[in-house]
Amino acid sequence: MGRRQPKQLVLAFFGEHVVDGDTGPIRASVLITVLEGAGVAAPATRATLDRLVRSGVLARGRSGRETLFSLTEHGAAVLREATYRVRGPRPFDPQGSGWTLVTFSIPEGQRTLRHRLRSTLTWEGFAPIRDGLWLAPGEVDLAGSLEPLRQDLAPHAVVAFHARELAGFPIGESVRAAWDIEAIRREHLAFIEEWAEPATPTAASALTVRTMLVADWLALLRADPRLPAEFMDAQWPAARSVQTYRQAHRRLAEASAAEFAALVAARPTVSRRNAPATRPSAPSPTRSAATRPR
Numbered sequence: 107m108g109r110r111q112p113k114q115l116v117l118a119f120f121g122e123h124v125v126d127g128d129t130g131p132i133r134a135s136v137l138i139t140v141l142e143g144a145g146v147a148a149p150a151t152r153a154t155l156d157r158l159v160r161s162g163v164l165a166r167g168r169s170g171r172e173t174l175f176s177l178t179e180h181g182a183a184v185l186r187e188a189t190y191r192v193r194g195p196r197p198f199d200p201q202g203s204g205w206t207l208v209t210f211s212i213p214e215g216q217r218t219l220r221h222r223l224r225s226t227l228t229w230e231g232f233a234p235i236r237d238g239l240w241l242a243p244g245e246v247d248l249a250g251s252l253e254p255l256r257q258d259l260a261p262h263a264v265v266a267f268h269a270r271e272l273a274g275f276p277i278g279e280s281v282r283a284a285w286d287i288e289a290i291r292r293e294h295l296a297f298i299e300e301w302a303e304p305a306t307p308t309a310a311s312a313l314t315v316r317t318m319l320v321a322d323w324l325a326l327l328r329a330d331p332r333l334p335a336e337f338m339d340a341q342w343p344a345a346r347s348v349q350t351y352r353q354a355h356r357r358l359a360e361a362s363a364a365e366f367a368a369l370v371a372a373r374p375t376v377s378r379r380n381a382p383a384t385r386p387s388a389p390s391p392t393r394s395a396a397t398r399p400r
Contacts, residue, residue: 110321112146112154118321121185129370131167131174136369143314183254191327198344200332202245204270209238210263219258226251231331233284241284243333285331293329294343301354312361323351
């Protein structure tokens with residue numbers, strides 16, 4: 107696998123251990139310790155936490171001399187959307203049949219919003235096939251996926267269609283131009299090599315290793331757009347990746363959960379500063395990702 111970025115690890119930690127629980131704020135010292143086990147120095151972790159506060163994903167608070175971090179409503183919405191696929195039974199299968207097409211128009215001055223939209227589309231399996239036109243396999247729940255961006259997007263900024271292939275106009279060449287299928291295969295094989303027993307990487311703690319596992323799994327889910335089976339061969343490794351992830355997760359679950367519980371057992375009193383608990387421009391979805399039909 108490629109080098110893990112501090113942001114990937116922090117989001118994996120919060121998505122795996124915090125978003126669905128009642129843990130309260132997480133001490134900065136806990137996050138620094140977990141990421142140090144993954145090879146991330148403390149200054150890089152602190153800088154990442156600062157950026158996530160500025161982007162509205164995390165809120166900062168204090169208890170005495172301790173700095174605390176918790177998810178905002180926006181951050182929780184983003185992670186719940188990802189968690190549905192992380193824990194889903196068939197994460198590499200298309201959602202329905204046909205193809206989803208998207209085109210969008212965002213002013214040059216809103217580069218951050220454009221980046222967030224492109225990132226969301228990539229997570230949902232989209233790739234650009236020509237100027238301004240993005241394609242994804244299946245029937246993507248685009249309304250749910252874009253909910254965290256809804257109040258930032260101008261009316262009709264995004265236009266989407268569901269389509270099917272027409273006789274005489276095969277889509278295969280467009281698919282192979284949009285996605286490097288052999289590169290996707292290599293991502294799967296690298297994940298399997300990294301995490302297949304007994305090759306699980308060593309780190310300071312089970313909690314750190316589990317965070318690394320989830321970060322790598324998120325990266326693989328982002329790399330694989332869930333193309334239909336006809337574009338793959340009989341040796342396509344997606345099923346092996348799923349099995350590898352679940353086996354590694356089971357090996358780590360008990361020890362990492364116990365370690366996490368011990369770290370957060372003493373809940374500090376919070377005095378919020380520097381960042382709001384909610385982000386008005388990106389409210390949480392009206393429907394939970396866990397209940398949204400897919």
